[in-house]
Amino acid sequence: MPPAATIENQILTFMLRTFPTARKLGLRNDTLLLEGGIVDSLGTLNIVSFLERSFNITIHDDDLVPENFATLDTLTAFAKKKIECPGTASL
Amino acid sequence: MTLALRQLSMDDDREEMLTLLRRNFGARQDTRFEWRHTKHPAGRAWAWFAYDKTSLATVAMTTLFPRNMYVDGKPGMAGQVGEFAVNPAYRCLGPAVMLQRATFDPVDRGLLDFCYDCPPHDQGMSTFRRLGMSANTEVFRYAYVLDSQEYFEKRLGKKAYVRPISTAANLLLRIRTPRKKSRGLVISSFQRAFCEEFTELDASLASPGVIRASRSAPNLNWRYREDPLASVSLPTGSWGRYEVLVARRAGELVAFAVFFLHADGIASLVDLFGQDLGETGIDLLDAAIHICRREGLSSLHASCSADSDLTTVLASAGFRRRECSSRVVAYAGTNENGSQLLTGQKWEFGKVEVML
Numbered sequence: 042m043p044p045a046a047t048i049e050n051q052i053l054t055f056m057l058r059t060f061p062t063a064r065k066l067g068l069r070n071d072t073l074l075l076e077g078g079i080v081d082s083l084g085t086l087n088i089v090s091f092l093e094r095s096f097n098i099t100i101h102d103d104d105l106v107p108e109n110f111a112t113l114d115t116l117t118a119f120a121k122k123k124i125e126c127p128g129t130a131s132l
Numbered sequence: 133m134t135l136a137l138r139q140l141s142m143d144d145d146r147e148e149m150l151t152l153l154r155r156n157f158g159a160r161q162d163t164r165f166e167w168r169h170t171k172h173p174a175g176r177a178w179a180w181f182a183y184d185k186t187s188l189a190t191v192a193m194t195t196l197f198p199r200n201m202y203v204d205g206k207p208g209m210a211g212q213v214g215e216f217a218v219n220p221a222y223r224c225l226g227p228a229v230m231l232q233r234a235t236f237d238p239v240d241r242g243l244l245d246f247c248y249d250c251p252p253h254d255q256g257m258s259t260f261r262r263l264g265m266s267a268n269t270e271v272f273r274y275a276y277v278l279d280s281q282e283y284f285e286k287r288l289g290k291k292a293y294v295r296p297i298s299t300a301a302n303l304l305l306r307i308r309t310p311r312k313k314s315r316g317l318v319i320s321s322f323q324r325a326f327c328e329e330f331t332e333l334d335a336s337l338a339s340p341g342v343i344r345a346s347r348s349a350p351n352l353n354w355r356y357r358e359d360p361l362a363s364v365s366l367p368t369g370s371w372g373r374y375e376v377l378v379a380r381r382a383g384e385l386v387a388f389a390v391f392f393l394h395a396d397g398i399a400s401l402v403d404l405f406g407q408d409l410g411e412t413g414i415d416l417l418d419a420a421i422h423i424c425r426r427e428g429l430s431s432l433h434a435s436c437s438a439d440s441d442l443t444t445v446l447a448s449a450g451f452r453r454r455e456c457s458s459r460v461v462a463y464a465g466t467n468e469n470g471s472q473l474l475t476g477q478k479w480e481f482g483k484v485e486v487m488l
Contacts, residue, residue, distance in 0.1 A: 073221075075220060075221050075222070075223050075224055076220055076221040078220065080223070080224075081220075081223045081255055081258075082218070082223045082224070082225050082228055082255060082258040082259065083254060083255045083257075083258040085223065085224045085225045085258070086225060086258040086261055086262060089225070089262075102225075102226060102229050102230070102262075103226070104226075105224050105225040105226030105229065105262075106135065106224060106226045107221055107222055107224050107226075109224070110224040111221075
């Protein structure tokens with residue numbers, strides 16, 4: 042498993058590269074991605090593709106809940122959990 | 133968090149639905165609610181809420197409106213997805229995927245032949261991409277410019293010299309290759325309730341290999357005569373009105389056009405249907421353009437799917453193709469019959485199939 046800091050950095054780099062609002066507003070670990078209008082459903086789809094591709098994990102429909110995509114912190118925690126236990130779904 | 137679905141009752145859940153509809157789609161929801169959800173000739177709509185099982189808060193909703201269609205020359209029943217709304221804090225695909233799957237349920241239970249959604253933008257396609265589905269066709273907007281003043285004002289500003297430029301341009305816009313009217317075709321305004329002759333025309337044009345909406349009299353009356361907002365003046369200004377033109381040959385109905393005159397100075401062609409549209413359609417469009425000019429409107433818009441025969445008719449009448457205004461994504465079930473139903477069919481979709 043890649044070190045936690047690497048996972049977080051990779052996600053952060055992706056977010057800043059992909060979402061113009063994230064670049065404009067700045068992205069802290071607790072910035073609200075969905076409620077803040079940085080990420081919408083299409084953005085979520087992009088994040089899912091990125092996570093699946095980068096970390097060789099499978100994200101199920103049950104994983105697509107706000108707790109996992111709410112902030113950079115929750116996103117990183119979710120990715121780490123999926124890397125550690127690939128078969129785990131959120132619900 | 134655990135999300136769950138609840139199928140709604142159009143009677144018991146009306147107020148809760150209206151609250152969400154007003155929040156997501158504007159204040160004018162009450163006037164059309166009964167008409168849209170319970171009065172369609174094909175039956176009552178289905179609707180679902182996605183809610184948080186812990187807080188019981190509703191986080192998303194959607195509605196499936198029944199529609200009479202023709203598929204491959206045979207009458208069928210479809211559902212059109214609409215009123216799809218997700219609370220911004222829940223736009224993480226899960227609730228949307230859950231609701232989209234719910235709209236497939238009446239198809240899987242054999243109550244509908246297929247259902248379709250018409251996302252207007254790419255964001256709306258994300259759920260379908262997640263489900264591994266792609267658009268069956270795309271619908272494009274077409275425009276016929278009647279008055280160029282607004283066009284020049286946008287580019288040059290509201291300067292004094294804009295009016296003479298646009299007046300000259302308007303004269304050029306009126307110059308078109310003279311075209312002989314179709315022999316024996318009489319075009320007139322139609323203001324009564326739609327009757328059996330429309331149902332007969334609709335049935336007579338049930339072509340194999342085509343997917344389109346039914347134009348039976350009950351469907352036309354529901355859409356154009358019973359819409360509570362059409363022709364109603366609102367405190368914020370008039371909503372607009374439908375105009376119906378019919379083309380007859382030796383007294384027999386052969387085609388008709390419906391367009392909506394908006395209060396804000398534009399018109400939309402809602403429907404153009406009938407025999408030999410290469411001739412009758414262009415004559416009907418000429419008549420519609422004449423009315424729009426007389427009303428002082430700035431443009432007439434139309435919608436048409438990429439593979440529709442209407443694309444040629446619109447181009448011949450002087451309409452110009454603009455942007456893709458919606459995609460049509462359909463689901464016909466996973467069994468063999470379902471997956472075969474829509475295969476190889478041509479989508480004859482215009483505004484009437486896309487609008488709710």
